[in-house]
Amino acid sequence: MKKSFEAYQLHTGDVIASIGAASGVWEIGLASMQSGLTFYIQDIDEYSCNDEEVAYAKAYWERQLGRAIDGTFYAILGTPQKTNLPKSTFDKVLIINAFHEFQYLEEMLHEVSQILKPVGKLIIEEEIALTQGQIHEGCGLPLFSETQLVNLLEANQFRLDRIVEKESYLKVFIFEKK
Template identity: 30%
Template sequence: MKKRISQLLGLFLLLTTSSLAAQENRYTLKDGDRSGIGKWYMDREIAQVMGYQGMSWLERDERETEENTTTLLENMNISKTDDIADIGAGSGYHVFRMATRATQGTIYAVDIQEEMLTAMRNKKSDGKFANVTLVKGSEKSINLKPNSVDKVLIVDVYHEMSFPYEMMASIKKAMRPNGKLYLIEYRAEDPNVPIKKLHKMTETQAVKELKAVGLILKENKDNLPWQHCMVFVKE
């Protein structure tokens, strides 16, 4: 009996060690762009996170013109009963616009910065957005229940995720079987898009990275001025 227990314990330790080794090998640490964190995933350097100090840029008056945010929400075809997660919600620019459309659903506003959550909490203080739920995420998880959302929105945030594989696995788990992920990233294919290199992505790179967690590109809606609007679904 003791021998059997010892064998099982040895197997458990072997599997655990192998899993940790796989995670470590997933990322590479090396020098890179000054806008990056020196960490690479699938040949892409991860960008520095935009801190809460840049909140005013998220709320800038020119954003509708530069990004055509109204068209973005129309692309999502939001229904009244949709449950939607906005990952890296920031100050809630998209959150509260979606809340007026999914009036019978829930908008989960997920962010890892307490200052961003506080800004959204202040916007909710008048009681008009009872269908908005604030969620404190982590670097590896969005902290939502499995099969809890119909749609996921990630706007100009994916390229800053420190652990993209783990985060996308967490997002996939939260998506319902027919759920859709709307990945919005500035087009790296277009040199005229006035954004730093590490804060842009190509469609090819995005497809490669999301396929690693079992998400495939259904379509790329090419109707935003500067950004991809890539729609991913579960394999």
Template identity: 45%
Template sequence: MEKSLKTYQFKSGETIASIGASGGVWEIYFASQVDNLTFYLQDIDADLCNEQEINEGILFYEKMMKKPINGKFISVIGTEHSSLLPKNTFDKVLIINSFHEFLFPHEMIKDGYEILKSEGLLFIEEQLATYSGEIHEGCLKPLFLESALIELVEKCGFVLNETVDKGNNVKIFCFRKR
């Protein structure tokens, strides 16, 4: 998580969307490290992304860190085609280990483009395939080859800004609007 935190370079006061966030475990941790962040935690599964799950995560990190978390967390249930998040709102959009699970990745990246502010950044943190057709061990969905992931996102109006290698075939891609 530390390498991710360093890469995302959160600043106090930012508004961040996390698509495919479940209960926001990563995002709550980030808010424990940087004050005054607002996270919109978006998912399509209301059993995973809800106020109770988020509150349990907050309590866990407050206990572990021995300090209150002053971030704000808003859960949003979207669809397979749309995040249902407000347009032109976010400083950063995060997709952490969920891009390979999207049934309509092209539509979701276009959605990400629309919800970002003009100078906003899209971060995709993803395990990559080492060969075509490789399957993710956890969810049994196909992983993206690095070149295919970049090509898809760039076709949606983004430009690759930076790539950070986390090891174990996991990379963080930072894109900006063209």
């Protein structure tokens, strides 16, 4: 998580959306490393993405750390085609190990472009296919190659800023709006 935190460059006062975040366990863990963050935890699964589950995840982290986490967390239920997040609001939009699961890639990328502030960053942390046709072990869906992912984003109004390699198969892609 520390390497992700460093790659994301989160700062006090940042307003962050995390799409496909379930109950926000990862996001709340990130917030434990930096005070003053606001997270909109978004998912399409109403059973994991709700106020009760987010509060449970926060309480879990606080028990583990033995201290309160200074952050604000909102659960937002979306659909496969809409985030239901407010426009021009976010300094950063995170998609952590979920991009390969999107059913409507171009629609969601348009949504992300709309919800980011003009100088906001889209950060995608994703397992990358090392061989053609490789699938994600957890969900069984196809993975993107690095080239496929970058080309898709660049064709949809984003420009690659940088790539941070966590492992040979796991990378953090940081994009800006064109």
